[in-house]
Amino acid sequence: MPRNHHPHPSEVTPESVYLNRRAFIKRASxxxxxGALIAGGVVAKQxxxxxxxxxxxxxxxxxxxxxxxxxxxxxxxxxxxPKKNAQDFKTDPWAIEVTGEVSEKRTxxxxxxxxxxxxxxxxxxxxxxxxxxxxxxxxxxxxxxxIERLGPTEDANFVEFTTLMDRRQMPGQNSPILPWPxxxxxxxxxxxxxxxxxxxxxxxxxxxxQNGAPIRLMVPWKYGFKSGKSIVKIRFTKRQPRTTWNEAxxxxxxxxxxVNPEVDHPRWSQATERRLGEFFRRDTLMFNxxxxxASLYEGMDLTRYY
Amino acid sequence: MSITPPPSRPxxxxxxxxxxxxxxxxxxxxxxxxxxxxxxxxxxxxxxxVDDPVELIQHWxxxxxxxxxxxxxxxxxxxxxxxxNWTIRFRRLIGLFAFFHATLHVLSWFVFDHQLAIGPIIEDxxxxxxxxxxxxxxxxxxxxxxxxxxxxxxxLGGKKWNRLHRLVYPIAILGVLHFLWxxxxxxxxxxxxxxxxVLLLGVRWWVRKK
Numbered sequence: 001m002p003r004n005h006h007p008h009p010s011e012v013t014p015e016s017v018y019l020n021r022r023a024f025i026k027r028a029s030x031x032x033x034x035g036a037l038i039a040g041g042v043v044a045k046q047x048x049x050x051x052x053x054x055x056x057x058x059x060x061x062x063x064x065x066x067x068x069x070x071x072x073x074x075x076x077x078x079x080x081x082p083k084k085n086a087q088d089f090k091t092d093p094w095a096i097e098v099t100g101e102v103s104e105k106r107t108x109x110x111x112x113x114x115x116x117x118x119x120x121x122x123x124x125x126x127x128x129x130x131x132x133x134x135x136x137x138x139x140x141x142x143x144x145x146x147i148e149r150l151g152p153t154e155d156a157n158f159v160e161f162t163t164l165m166d167r168r169q170m171p172g173q174n175s176p177i178l179p180w181p182x183x184x185x186x187x188x189x190x191x192x193x194x195x196x197x198x199x200x201x202x203x204x205x206x207x208x209x210q211n212g213a214p215i216r217l218m219v220p221w222k223y224g225f226k227s228g229k230s231i232v233k234i235r236f237t238k239r240q241p242r243t244t245w246n247e248a249x250x251x252x253x254x255x256x257x258x259v260n261p262e263v264d265h266p267r268w269s270q271a272t273e274r275r276l277g278e279f280f281r282r283d284t285l286m287f288n289x290x291x292x293x294a295s296l297y298e299g300m301d302l303t304r305y306y
Numbered sequence: 307m308s309i310t311p312p313p314s315r316p317x318x319x320x321x322x323x324x325x326x327x328x329x330x331x332x333x334x335x336x337x338x339x340x341x342x343x344x345x346x347x348x349x350x351x352x353x354x355x356v357d358d359p360v361e362l363i364q365h366w367x368x369x370x371x372x373x374x375x376x377x378x379x380x381x382x383x384x385x386x387x388x389x390x391n392w393t394i395r396f397r398r399l400i401g402l403f404a405f406f407h408a409t410l411h412v413l414s415w416f417v418f419d420h421q422l423a424i425g426p427i428i429e430d431x432x433x434x435x436x437x438x439x440x441x442x443x444x445x446x447x448x449x450x451x452x453x454x455x456x457x458x459x460x461x462l463g464g465k466k467w468n469r470l471h472r473l474v475y476p477i478a479i480l481g482v483l484h485f486l487w488x489x490x491x492x493x494x495x496x497x498x499x500x501x502x503x504v505l506l507l508g509v510r511w512w513v514r515k516k
Contacts, residue, residue, distance in 0.1 A: 279360055280421060
C-alpha cells in the first residue's frame with residue numbers, strides 16, 4: 001500500500017460511517033483489495049486527521065446510484081440510459097494510442113499501458129456542472145505515474161484524452177448533440193497533480209461500462225465532464241486542445257471547468273449542490289473542497305478562465 | 307290508463323359527470339406514482355431506483371402540469387375541428403389540475419432548493435431567465451384558477467372573463483419555454499412539447515382565419 005498519497009481529510013468518509021455501509025461489505029468481498037486498503041492505512045490514517053468544516057458528513061453514495069445515475073451521452077442523454085445501453089459494451093481487448101509530443105508514439109494494449117502501476121482507492125467527491133454531486137470510492141492510479149512512464153517531450157504543455165468513437169456500440173453518437181468523439185484535456189501541471197487519477201474500478205470492482213470502462217480520467221476539483229470516459233487516445237500537445245463541451249457551448253463551458261461556487265453557469269447558480277439522495281442543497285466548496293490545487297491557478301482570473 | 311307520450315328522442319343520461327370521476331383519478335395518478343416511487347421503492351408502479359428524489363419530484367410535477375395545460379388547450383381545437391362539444395366540459399377541471407401540479411412544482415423548488423428563504427428565491431427568479439419565465443407562467447395561472455368558478459364568470463361577465471382567460475396562451479408559451487430553456491442540450495421532450503404547443507396554437511389561428 002503506497003503511503004505517499006495524502007488525500008485531503010475531507011476526501012474520506014469517517015471510518016465509523018464507512019464500516020457500516022454495504023459498500024464495505026461489497027468491497028471486503030473483493031479478496032485482497034478491500035482488506036489491504038483498510039488495513040493499509042488510507043482510511044485508518046484519515047480517521048485521525050482533522051475534519052474540515054462543513055464536509056464531515058461526506059458519506060459514500062450507494063453503488064446503485066454511482067452506477068445507475070450517469071452522464072455518458074454516448075449511451076444516451078437520460079441519467080439511466082448509460083446503464084441500460086452500455087451493458088454489452090466491449091472493453092476487452094482495449095487499445096490506447098499514445099501520440100503527439102511524446103518520445104514513443106505508439107498504440108498500447110490497456111494491460112501493457114498500466115502494467116505495474118499501483119492501483120489504490122481514492123474516495124472523491126464528484127460535482128457535476130448541473131448542480132448535483134456524489135461521493136465515490138474509485139480504484140485507480142495517479143495519472144502522473146503513467147505520464148512519467150510515457151515520457152512526454154519538453155514541448156508537451158497539455159494532455160488530451162479522446163473517448164472511443166463507435167456508433168454501433170454507442171448509440172448516442174448517432175445524434176449530433178455534441179461534436180463526436182468526446183475530447184477532454186488538461187494542462188500538464190493539472191495532469192501531473194497527485195490528485196488526478198486514471199480510474200479502472202469503483203467500489204473495489206471492475207469499472208462498469210456506464211462509468212467509463214475500461215479506463216477513465218478523474219479530476220476531483222473539476223466538474224465531472226472534464227473527466228473523460230472509455231479513453232482510446234492520449235495525445236500530448238503544445239497548444240491548448242479543443243475540448244468538446246467548450247466547443248459546443250463556449251459561453252457556458254470553459255476549458256478549465258474548476259468547481260467554483262463563485263462563478264455561476266450562465267443559466268444557473270453554482271453556489272450550491274444537491275448530494276444525490278438528499279433533499280436539501282448544500283454549499284459547493286471552492287475546487288470541490290480540494291483547495292490544495294489553488295496554487296495551480298494563482299494569478300488567474302477564474303471568472304474569465306471558467 | 308297510460309297515455310302514450312308524444313314520440314321524442316329518448317333522453318340519454320349525461321355521461322360527463324361519471325367520466326369526470328375518471329379524469330379526477332387520472333389527474334391525481336401522477337402523484338400516486340410519484341409517492342410510490344419515492345416512498346415505496348416503486349412497489350406498485352415499478353421504475354428504477356430513485357437516485358435523486360427531488361429531481362424526480364420537480365420533473366414529474368412540471369411535466370404533468372405542462373401536459374395538462376396542453377390538454378386543456380386542445381379542448382377548443384377539438385371542438386372546432388371534430389365537433390366534439392363535450393371537450394369544453396372537462397376544460398376547467400384539467401386546467402385546475404394543471405395549476406395544482408404547477409403549484410406543487412413551485413413549492414418543491416421553494417422548499418427543497420431554497421428552504422423557503424425568500425431572498426435567494428427572488429434573486430434566482432431575477433437572475434435566471436428560465437426560472438423567471440417559469441415563475442411568470444405560474445403566477446399568471448393564479449388569477450385564472452381563482453376566477454374559474456361559475457360565480458366569477460357571472461361576476462366578470464362572459465366577455466371580460468374570456469379576455470382574462472386568454473392569459474392561458476402566454477402561460478403555455480412561458481411554461482414550455484421554461485422547460486426548453488433549462489436543458490443542457492436540445493432534448494426530445496421539450497421539443498415535443500414545443501411542437502404540440504405550436505400545433506395547438508396553429509390550429510386556432512387557422513380555424514379563425516377560415
